[in-house]
Amino acid sequence: MCALCDQVPETASHICLQCCYAKEIWLLVSNWVGSGANLLTGVDGDIHEWWNRLLAPLNANQRRLVAAILMDTTWNIWKERNRRIFDNTTLRPDQVFELIQNDVLTGRRASGTPLLGEELLVSQVFMFSFRSSSDREQASIM
Numbered sequence: 001m002c003a004l005c006d007q008v009p010e011t012a013s014h015i016c017l018q019c020c021y022a023k024e025i026w027l028l029v030s031n032w033v034g035s036g037a038n039l040l041t042g043v044d045g046d047i048h049e050w051w052n053r054l055l056a057p058l059n060a061n062q063r064r065l066v067a068a069i070l071m072d073t074t075w076n077i078w079k080e081r082n083r084r085i086f087d088n089t090t091l092r093p094d095q096v097f098e099l100i101q102n103d104v105l106t107g108r109r110a111s112g113t114p115l116l117g118e119e120l121l122v123s124q125v126f127m128f129s130f131r132s133s134s135d136r137e138q139a140s141i142m
């Protein structure tokens with residue numbers, strides 16, 4: 001069973017994308033990357049189509065940024081799964097989101113070029129207001 005929700009048989013695409021726990025993280029990331037971005041669009045279908053649909057409309061620089069965010073997000077969700085199985089510890093979605101932000105922002109510094117747009121620097125205030133409306137947001141993506 002999935003180590004994150006304990007409701008569905010474990011597959012990589014379920015854990016990283018379709019799990020209700022993963023979706024909470026993706027919603028936080030979607031809001032962080034700016035208005036209009038919904039990284040979960042098409043997430044219940046074919047993963048390659050999901051990936052291509054997100055990246056195809058972008059120019060090379062944008063694609064590099066969004067691909068980095070997608071990889072940092074899936075990687076951190078996978079690490080949370082391993083944390084639960086091997087370390088017997090649990091983080092909340094907003095805590096994993098903070099780790100993702102750190103990874104993305106560290107990547108930006110390492111590359112020496114600004115990967116992220118202004119919208120990405122979303123305030124903590126926004127995160128808290130998002131959390132209070134997460135039930136409504138959740139319903140809209142199901």
Ligand SMILES: [Zn+2]
Nearest residue numbers: 002004005019
């Ligand atoms: Zn799950």
